Amino acid sequence: MAALNRSEALSLGLPFMDQAREKFIGLLTSVDNADNARLPSAWQDLVLCAAENFAREDVWMRATGHASQKDHEIQHRVVLGVMREGALQAGEGKLLQVREMARQLRGWYEKHVQTMDAALALHLRGARFEPANVAAGVKPAPPVWSALREAVQYVSSD
Secondary structure (H helix, E strand, O other): OOOOOOOHHHOOOOHHHHHHHHHHHHHHHHHHHOOOOOHHHHHHHHHHHHHHHHHHHHHHHHHHOOOOHHHHHHHHHHHHHHHHHHHHHHHOOOHHHHHHHHHHHHHHHHHHHHHHHHHHHHHHHHOOOOHHHOHHHOOOOOHHHHHHHHHHHHHHHO
């Protein structure tokens, strides 16, 4: 499988965003390299990472009044829904479908980073945003994130 380009083209120039991006790319690479026995758990790890990263970005957008918040959050919800379906398919042994999802996810993620996340990074830099300063004053993530985590954990426990 082709690895995502890890060059400066995907760097957002904010360490807290770049670290999350690198973790996601690393887990996606683990999915690509996983044998069939390891694929379901590798996919679960990727789904959980995406849920955490997306929830964190959603909090940042709400805290700073990012103009594209709704569109960005919709992409997160749609992609996580598809990834959750992949976790179900992996649990059912439909591994070719999961591998195809990983292939398509790679292309989506690169575009998402270069467009939506790049715009968010620009906004956060302009707002002089620091993640540590937002935790106490922002509403908790919507229940969909915890429900997603529970669904993924339930599927993997079978």
